[in-house]
Amino acid sequence: MSTxxxxxxxxxxxxxxxxxxxxxxxxxSCRPKLHEWIERPLEVMSFKPDTSAWFxxxxxxxxxxxxxxxxxxxxxxxxxxxxGGHRVGYFSFHLGAVGNNIDAPCRLRLTFGEVPPDVTENLxxxxxxxxxxxxxxxxxxxxxxxxxxxMPRRYSFRxxxxxxxxxxxxxxxxxxxxxxxxxxxxxxxxFNSVPALNDSRPLLHKIDAVSQxxxxxxxxxxxxxxxxxxxxxWSGDLRLQALTNYATFKDFAxxxxxxYMFAAVAGADGSLPACLYEFPTLHAASDxxxxxxxxxxxxxxxxxxxxxxLDTARDLWPTVVGSLTTALSHLSPTTGAxxxxxxxxxxxxDWDLTLHADAGMHGVxxxxxxxxxxxxxxxxxxxxxxxxxxxxxxxxxxxxxxxxAGVFVSGPAHQISWLSQAWLALAGALPPDQSxxxxxxxxxxxxxxxxxxxxxxxxxxxxLAVCGAKEExxxxxxxxxxxxxxxxxxxxxxxxxxxxxxxxxYQDYRNNSYCHAWSCSPAWxxxxxxxxxx
Ligand code: RAM
Numbered sequence: 001m002s003t004x005x006x007x008x009x010x011x012x013x014x015x016x017x018x019x020x021x022x023x024x025x026x027x028x029s030c031r032p033k034l035h036e037w038i039e040r041p042l043e044v045m046s047f048k049p050d051t052s053a054w055f056x057x058x059x060x061x062x063x064x065x066x067x068x069x070x071x072x073x074x075x076x077x078x079x080x081x082x083x084g085g086h087r088v089g090y091f092s093f094h095l096g097a098v099g100n101n102i103d104a105p106c107r108l109r110l111t112f113g114e115v116p117p118d119v120t121e122n123l124x125x126x127x128x129x130x131x132x133x134x135x136x137x138x139x140x141x142x143x144x145x146x147x148x149x150x151m152p153r154r155y156s157f158r159x160x161x162x163x164x165x166x167x168x169x170x171x172x173x174x175x176x177x178x179x180x181x182x183x184x185x186x187x188x189x190x191f192n193s194v195p196a197l198n199d200s201r202p203l204l205h206k207i208d209a210v211s212q213x214x215x216x217x218x219x220x221x222x223x224x225x226x227x228x229x230x231x232x233x234w235s236g237d238l239r240l241q242a243l244t245n246y247a248t249f250k251d252f253a254x255x256x257x258x259x260y261m262f263a264a265v266a267g268a269d270g271s272l273p274a275c276l277y278e279f280p281t282l283h284a285a286s287d288x289x290x291x292x293x294x295x296x297x298x299x300x301x302x303x304x305x306x307x308x309x310l311d312t313a314r315d316l317w318p319t320v321v322g323s324l325t326t327a328l329s330h331l332s333p334t335t336g337a338x339x340x341x342x343x344x345x346x347x348x349x350d351w352d353l354t355l356h357a358d359a360g361m362h363g364v365x366x367x368x369x370x371x372x373x374x375x376x377x378x379x380x381x382x383x384x385x386x387x388x389x390x391x392x393x394x395x396x397x398x399x400x401x402x403x404x405a406g407v408f409v410s411g412p413a414h415q416i417s418w419l420s421q422a423w424l425a426l427a428g429a430l431p432p433d434q435s436x437x438x439x440x441x442x443x444x445x446x447x448x449x450x451x452x453x454x455x456x457x458x459x460x461x462x463x464l465a466v467c468g469a470k471e472e473x474x475x476x477x478x479x480x481x482x483x484x485x486x487x488x489x490x491x492x493x494x495x496x497x498x499x500x501x502x503x504x505x506y507q508d509y510r511n512n513s514y515c516h517a518w519s520c521s522p523a524w525x526x527x528x529x530x531x532x533x534x
Contacts, residue, residue: 003507005129008344012287013273013274016268017266019265020263023263026315027261027282030257031221034183034185035184036183038180038181039089039182040065040083040179041082043082044062044068045060045061046062046079047059047119047120048060055488055501056117056501057117062080068175069174071174072098072099072173073167074171075164075165077163079161080113082158083160085213087158087182088155088183089154089180091160091180092149092150093149093176094175095149096174096175099168099170100171102144102168102170102171103168104166104168105141106141106145106166107141108139108140108141109162110160110162110163111123112155112156112159114228114515115514116159118161128508129506134228136228138151156226158490185219186216194249197526197527199526207522207526208522208526210491210492211520211521211524213490214491214520215241218515219241219251223238223245223254223255225518226517227515228513234274235274235275235293235295236295238299239298244524246528247523248524248527252303256303259299260316261276262276262296263316265282265284269326271325272292272296272319273286274346287346289345290326291365293323294323294324295368298371300312300313300375301313301374301375313379314379328365328369330343330365331365331391335398335399336395337358337362337396338359350453350455350459351495352449354449355415356420357410358400358410359417359424361423363420363427364427366393367423367428372385392427397430402414407421407448417449417450418442419459421435421442422456422460422462425467426459436467439460439469452503454494454496457476458525461476461477461480461521465529465530470530484496492516493515494516495509495512
């Protein structure tokens, strides 16, 4: 039995979609062309158990790809192809045969691994509460040999494990011309022409490169959250992807497309879903997250500033206003503070379910109101949220600030978390020097609750950079994202706890995504905030 999903996940969006055909058409007009290129595996290898290694195994060379082409394989043979780096695309190979008589299909199991455990561990007993149908293995039967085999689904991987379930006693199979037709909306030319970072530290260059590869591998006909899982557009992830894209590939049309897709599926109450699907046709997911909804206006503001496309911002203005309604309905009429208990809707901020969300949510909503008023100013509209901003700024101190401790606290147990400080700092609830002091104090407090996923860590890193704690921000990038690089990441992971490779928001790390959108933001922080001359 797998674990039941957390309660807040079971709360569906409480509105009906008012599908906006005109917005859907604008989104369609911005559909990107997908670029394709061929990549081939570098070698045939295996993993040996190694308890000193992060994923408990180390790689060992078995044979070259040329040797594989002349090595017949049959029942029980098992080998791993290493493509040398993370790829997203369509896998194909030529399957030949040697023997007297090809008298039966060739049955294969193929497992596509983003990281070593995908191809070393048994996936069949995965206990995660999200669907195990995401697990990256397939059994195929190839009827007539020799033939070319083109796998129809798109995969996300560095390693491909091939287990020969059976050929027959009459013949053995031969693998050649193994390749992946890699795809992304970012062309190889664009990918290779992003100017280098204006700093000489090698680790920062690696972090920058891995961030860009993460973003590129998530960019398809939408900004996907992960090319392996969930392969769809989530708004919280989109904010970080869009900002990183402005600092690197500058694909404004793809951001515009995604913003219009959300606007096309707004609810009757003005709210936006947390994520949406483009297949089989554009529609809203039932998932709803209060903070993701509120962030839409900030995303439109960021887009307008980066692209100078004010027409889009004007067109989306009513959607922006609607998207703040649910978040604002959580403000207590007596204290002016965000009160999660005012609804059972999902307040996210990060996957750690022990996080008390009120202080951080107060910060998100205040941040969004300020961004939306900045957008109004850009568009020549009167400010809309001045009163809310004033009362929320006051309430941030009265309801959440512990002046003796010099940090923000949340809930009856006065929880001190990194995310409460981060969002209230980004919201400018206190002057930057005081915000910076709260951030730094929290970092030194061993009892303070840290984020679980890079989404939360990215928020904290952004807050440090914005408040002027640039050295601390760099150190955080080097230890947290650099920690993934040191452990072999060539795209950044959905979840990373340096003390535990099995950590997962889903109860089982085998369903984690290892190329995840919300982890790509160092390339943006490094370029736009820390080294703006890059
Ligand atoms: C995960 C998704 C996505 C995130 C949501 C809240 O399931 O992969 O990245 O935005 O959670």
